[in-house]
Amino acid sequence: MTSVKAPLARLAARPGAVLFPAFGLILLVPLAAAFIPIFDGGAVGNLKRAFSDPRFLRSFGYGVSQAAASAALAAVVGLPGAFLLAKRRFPGKRILSALSAVPFCVPPLIIAIGFVLYYGREGFLNRTLQSAFGFSEPPIRFLYSFAGVVMAHGFYNFPVVMRLVGDAWASAPKRHEDAARLLGASEARVFMTVTLPSILPALGAALSLVFLMCFYSFVIVLLFGGPGVGTPEVELYRAARFEFDRPLASSFALVETLVAMLALAAYGAFERRTVGDRRDAERSVPSRFRNGGEVFASFLYGAFIVVCFVGPLASIFVESITIRTAARSAGGFGWGNYASLFARKGFGAAIVNTILLGLSSAALAAATGFALSVGLKRTRSGIVSRLLPLLPLGVSSVVLAYGWNAAIGRPSVLAIAMVQAVSAYPFALRAIQSSVGLSDERYAEAARSLGSSRLGATLRVRLPMAAPSIASGFALAFAMSAGDANAMIAAPVSGFETLALLLFRLAGAYRLDEACAAAVILALATGSIFFLKDARDGLS
Amino acid sequence: MRTRPVSIKGGLAVLFAALVALSSSCVKKDEAQLVIYAYDSFASEWGPGPIVIPAFEAATGIKVELVVPGDAGQVLAKAIDEKKKPIADVIIGIDGNLLPKALSAGVLAPYAPRGRETIPRKLVLDDEWRLTPYDWSSFCIMWDSEKLAVPPASLEALTGPEYAKKLILMDPRTSTPGLGFVAWTAAIYGDGLSDYWKRLSPSILTMSPGWDTGYGLFTAGEAPLVISYTTSAAYHAEYETAGRYKALEFPEGHPIQIEGAGIVAKARHRKAAEAFIDFMLTPEFQSALPTTNWMYPAVEGIALPASYEYSRIPGKTLTANAAGLDDAVKTVLDALQNR
Numbered sequence: 001m002t003s004v005k006a007p008l009a010r011l012a013a014r015p016g017a018v019l020f021p022a023f024g025l026i027l028l029v030p031l032a033a034a035f036i037p038i039f040d041g042g043a044v045g046n047l048k049r050a051f052s053d054p055r056f057l058r059s060f061g062y063g064v065s066q067a068a069a070s071a072a073l074a075a076v077v078g079l080p081g082a083f084l085l086a087k088r089r090f091p092g093k094r095i096l097s098a099l100s101a102v103p104f105c106v107p108p109l110i111i112a113i114g115f116v117l118y119y120g121r122e123g124f125l126n127r128t129l130q131s132a133f134g135f136s137e138p139p140i141r142f143l144y145s146f147a148g149v150v151m152a153h154g155f156y157n158f159p160v161v162m163r164l165v166g167d168a169w170a171s172a173p174k175r176h177e178d179a180a181r182l183l184g185a186s187e188a189r190v191f192m193t194v195t196l197p198s199i200l201p202a203l204g205a206a207l208s209l210v211f212l213m214c215f216y217s218f219v220i221v222l223l224f225g226g227p228g229v230g231t232p233e234v235e236l237y238r239a240a241r242f243e244f245d246r247p248l249a250s251s252f253a254l255v256e257t258l259v260a261m262l263a264l265a266a267y268g269a270f271e272r273r274t275v276g277d278r279r280d281a282e283r284s285v286p287s288r289f290r291n292g293g294e295v296f297a298s299f300l301y302g303a304f305i306v307v308c309f310v311g312p313l314a315s316i317f318v319e320s321i322t323i324r325t326a327a328r329s330a331g332g333f334g335w336g337n338y339a340s341l342f343a344r345k346g347f348g349a350a351i352v353n354t355i356l357l358g359l360s361s362a363a364l365a366a367a368t369g370f371a372l373s374v375g376l377k378r379t380r381s382g383i384v385s386r387l388l389p390l391l392p393l394g395v396s397s398v399v400l401a402y403g404w405n406a407a408i409g410r411p412s413v414l415a416i417a418m419v420q421a422v423s424a425y426p427f428a429l430r431a432i433q434s435s436v437g438l439s440d441e442r443y444a445e446a447a448r449s450l451g452s453s454r455l456g457a458t459l460r461v462r463l464p465m466a467a468p469s470i471a472s473g474f475a476l477a478f479a480m481s482a483g484d485a486n487a488m489i490a491a492p493v494s495g496f497e498t499l500a501l502l503l504f505r506l507a508g509a510y511r512l513d514e515a516c517a518a519a520v521i522l523a524l525a526t527g528s529i530f531f532l533k534d535a536r537d538g539l540s
Numbered sequence: 541m542r543t544r545p546v547s548i549k550g551g552l553a554v555l556f557a558a559l560v561a562l563s564s565s566c567v568k569k570d571e572a573q574l575v576i577y578a579y580d581s582f583a584s585e586w587g588p589g590p591i592v593i594p595a596f597e598a599a600t601g602i603k604v605e606l607v608v609p610g611d612a613g614q615v616l617a618k619a620i621d622e623k624k625k626p627i628a629d630v631i632i633g634i635d636g637n638l639l640p641k642a643l644s645a646g647v648l649a650p651y652a653p654r655g656r657e658t659i660p661r662k663l664v665l666d667d668e669w670r671l672t673p674y675d676w677s678s679f680c681i682m683w684d685s686e687k688l689a690v691p692p693a694s695l696e697a698l699t700g701p702e703y704a705k706k707l708i709l710m711d712p713r714t715s716t717p718g719l720g721f722v723a724w725t726a727a728i729y730g731d732g733l734s735d736y737w738k739r740l741s742p743s744i745l746t747m748s749p750g751w752d753t754g755y756g757l758f759t760a761g762e763a764p765l766v767i768s769y770t771t772s773a774a775y776h777a778e779y780e781t782a783g784r785y786k787a788l789e790f791p792e793g794h795p796i797q798i799e800g801a802g803i804v805a806k807a808r809h810r811k812a813a814e815a816f817i818d819f820m821l822t823p824e825f826q827s828a829l830p831t832t833n834w835m836y837p838a839v840e841g842i843a844l845p846a847s848y849e850y851s852r853i854p855g856k857t858l859t860a861n862a863a864g865l866d867d868a869v870k871t872v873l874d875a876l877q878n879r
Binding site for chain 2: 222223230234235240345507
């Protein structure tokens with residue numbers, strides 16, 4: 001009997017040993033299934049065919065250059081915000097911080113609509129400028145060009161830079177800065193030699209992450225990129241859907257994923273240096289503004305953010321309360337769009353489904369995050385243990401959803417929950433790791449020496465200590481799930497609708513006003529989750 | 541400290557319950573007597589689906605499972621994937637441009653439906669009746685008369701400098717009307733296709749991923765010209781004030797999009813599938829189409845709503861060559877990308 005029992009007991013004693021491969025599976029099974037068609041007629045031949053197609057390299061050139069430019073813009077816009085979040089106290093700080101929900105929770109289609117309503121030829125800015133200065137043609141014309149793509153991506157994603165760098169900046173060891181000051185270094189020198197090196201890894205990580213997100217972008221690139229422009233994602237879609245050339249589509253997907261893996265490796269390298277041992281990091285307390293110059297500069301920055309970034313988001317809100325007349329001109333404001341949205345058959349079900357799906361995928365993501373963070377703490381290196389937690393960042397959820405569909409034969413809500421969990425767990429992991437990293441191993445050791453099993457020590461010591469940050473990771477994953485429609489668009493489950501999917505269908509059924517109303521509700525819900533999470537985490 | 545483990549257990553219990561509820565909600569009993577794949581706008585609450593599917597069930601007593609894999613391209617892609625062991629019995633939404641792919645994949649089985657003689661000859665896409673046409677409309681350029689005083693008079697005129705950045709198209713790689721416009725220009729210009737698109741390029745504001753987004757930009761006033769269907773004018777007349785948005789008729793002629801449905805080869809419920817195809821040609825089904833799918837019924841003699849007075853049928857109809865379309869798309873993209 002012991003021969004059976006012993007390995008089982010050993011497994012139970014090492015939750016990491018079970019969970020680690022299990023979570024590898026929910027990622028790798030659909031991924032493998034998505035790549036299988038590449039062997040249809042020979043993988044080498046298919047890859048050769050892909051590479052000899054001129055649109056293939058052209059699309060990669062465009063995809064990489066727009067993503068790099070977008071990441072650079074996001075960094076420029078995000079860095080001042082990172083400083084403000086980390087080092088200063090001011091009214092409205094939580095709102096600035098809650099903007100970091102936008103890149104994760106507001107779907108790109110909504111961002112695109114917001115940009116059109118605001119920067120478009122008939123948008124708010126052009127109409128205002130034209131009526132103020134009497135221009136005959138709209139003066140702002142960058143939207144439908146490379147610059148438009150970069151602007152939309154840069155502003156969409158700057159909160160990522162702001163958040164990641166801000167977190168690192170806040171926990172940059174103040175003692176070192178103080179020591180440098182004591183030794184007579186100027187503020188500029190302190191920044192260059194002490195502060196900057198401590199935030200560079202976070203900046204690198206943020207840049208790689210934004211690059212990845214823009215590299216996989218679809219709607220914004222097609223809409224603003226100019227006629228005929230192509231990214232790998234667009235060509236993949238065309239090969240799969242219009243040419244019915246699955247092997248070619250798989251080749252695109254494989255190469256695309258490999259390129260993404262490079263960015264991912266960079267992210268991993270930076271991220272590892274960011275999440276170091278922070279036990280000696282005393283968070284410096286944010287101070288008030290030091291002088292009038294700071295106040296003025298911050299005010300300018302705030303105004304810039306409001307005009308360039310909040311403007312498009314606000315346009316969505318304005319559109320949602322605009323009542324259109326029969327000739328499609330604005331006929332005043334009111335809540336009519338919301339009323340018809342709420343009265344829609346299936347709206348209640350969509351809310352319930354959003355919550356159920358969000359709870360499930362967040363539970364999976366948080367459990368994965370916790371198991372991996374405990375596991376990662378034990379294993380020191382190993383390429384698998386380092387890459388596995390990050391892998392989902394380099395894989396589009398569309399590919400995963402297709403993969404599940406191919407693997408189990410029919411669309412399933414559970415598969416969608418798993419796809420969303422996989423997309424969210426790197427972020428949940430990040431939230432959890434910071435506290436599992438911080439939690440003192442001595443408590444777990446003490447519990448074990450008092451006779452507690454490994455599992456017991458994990459459940460009774462590590463889990464409670466990490467509980468607040470698990471809750472953070474959970475909230476983050478829930479919000480991401482609520483805002484995600486990609487997985488369900490790629491593998492629709494008949495009769496199952498969520499708020500995000502309803503939003504897409506409304507926009508697709510030419511009911512833009514109601515779609516904007518749904519977007520506002522979605523943004524408020526996910527935004528307030530972030531807001532509460534921040535309040536809980538003591539970021540104020 | 542004692543409360544925390546309890547709350548964790550409580551939380552875990554709630555989550556477990558959510559997972560169970562979710563997984564039970566997606567376990568479905570296989571009691572359908574007919575499985576139909578349709579594109580999203582057909583099945584949506586604004587489309588014909590909610591009217592015609594219950595009507596069919598009431599008339600025949602056959603229980604239908606309507607599955608929505610996505611747009612028409614995804615409907616066909618899924619049917620091709622499942623070719624060896626088909627799940628669908630009927631697929632809806634195969635148009636003239638998708639048909640060659642469906643035929644060469646061999647996913648459709650012939651069935652000559654009852655009432656086929658009521659369909660005009662020019663709408664019949666396959667002589668073996670592997671596809672039964674159920675509705676159609678003409679492609680055209682829609683014009684916003686409030687934003688642009690003088691509309692273009694022809695496809696050629698669209699290339700004029702006065703229309704710089706005034707035209708919204710859809711990407712032929714991702715959208716059916718986008719593909720339709722390429723087919724249109726290919727039918728008119730033939731070998732001059734690449735040159736035409738190089739001349740047209742300055743007039744294009746954007747090529748949106750799908751018809752809905754592009755048409756949304758058009759009604760938001762971003763550009764006064766957009767590729768759509770003549771029946772769009774009827775839509776505006778029905779729900780808004782007629783007259784602002786007009787369908788332009790070009791002397792070169794207009795291609796038509798014909799949508800059809802077919803029975804899947806080796807369908808599990810063949811008899812029920814035949815009954816459904818027959819039903820698609822009845823007045824009950826056909827008269828639902830003009831105001832839900834915004835297309836003309838394929839069967840002649842179906843009464844049209846008053847708003848269809850604003851959708852004129854173009855004098856000259858073109859037949860586009862669907863077989864060479866992949867090459868045409870390649871030519872167009874090369875012309876656009878190597879300006």
